[in-house]
Amino acid sequence: MSSHTSSHTLPDLPYDYGDLEPVISAEIMRLHHTKHHQGYVQKLIESLEKYADAEKRGALSEMVALQQSIRFNAGGHINHTLFWKSLCPPSRSQGQPGGKLAECLARDFGSFEKFQREFQAKTVAIQGSGWSWLGWSTQKERLEIACLPNQDPLSTVHLLPLFGVDVWEHAYYLQYQNLRPKYVEAIWSILDWVEIAKRWEEAT
Numbered sequence: 304m305s306s307h308t309s310s311h312t313l314p315d316l317p318y319d320y321g322d323l324e325p326v327i328s329a330e331i332m333r334l335h336h337t338k339h340h341q342g343y344v345q346k347l348i349e350s351l352e353k354y355a356d357a358e359k360r361g362a363l364s365e366m367v368a369l370q371q372s373i374r375f376n377a378g379g380h381i382n383h384t385l386f387w388k389s390l391c392p393p394s395r396s397q398g399q400p401g402g403k404l405a406e407c408l409a410r411d412f413g414s415f416e417k418f419q420r421e422f423q424a425k426t427v428a429i430q431g432s433g434w435s436w437l438g439w440s441t442q443k444e445r446l447e448i449a450c451l452p453n454q455d456p457l458s459t460v461h462l463l464p465l466f467g468v469d470v471w472e473h474a475y476y477l478q479y480q481n482l483r484p485k486y487v488e489a490i491w492s493i494l495d496w497v498e499i500a501k502r503w504e505e506a507t
């Protein structure tokens with residue numbers, strides 16, 4: 304394995320699997336991290352190795368054929384790495400942001416509650432598997448909500464991700480079954496706004 308591809312590894316969680324209960328069960332967290340996220344990392348490494356090999360041989364059609372797998376698995380790795388870091392135990396969550404991020408959310412959405420309602424509605428309405436995000440547009444200098452299918456990372460729509468909600472069924476089905484709105488509603492109480500604000504301040 305080349306040093307280039309072996310740098311992609313499953314990150315440790317900043318808390319234990321059971322720490323997000325009762326919002327997300329330990330069982331979901333363990334499977335999501337050690338099976339799903341690990342799977343994206345593994346397939347990303349394999350696809351990048353095949354790509355490097357095809358590139359060495361100048362095999363353009365093989366390179367193009369590998370791009371979908373790289374997009375999907377790299378997206379999965381990027382998205383989940385951000386997801387884990389944006390969450391925290393309910394006892395540590397601040398409920399809503401403070402400081403400049405709170406001001407910017409109020410400027411761009413009217414109020415935190417209006418942002419929350421819009422985010423909730425758009426997230427619940429995603430068809431099939433995907434993610435919803437709060438992102439920062441460097442070009443427009445404003446906060447935006449974006450919903451993307453599959454594992455497409457926010458960079459594909461030229462936004463910097465601040466936090467995302469995974470609405471693949473593997474993220475909630477064992478606990479919430481078909482009730483995606485209940486899962487999305489509950490996730491507000493485990494967002495780490497200090498971490499999210501830090502990410503935004505680094506981006507702006």
Ligand code: MN3
Nearest residue numbers: 339469471474
């Ligand atoms: Mn997932």
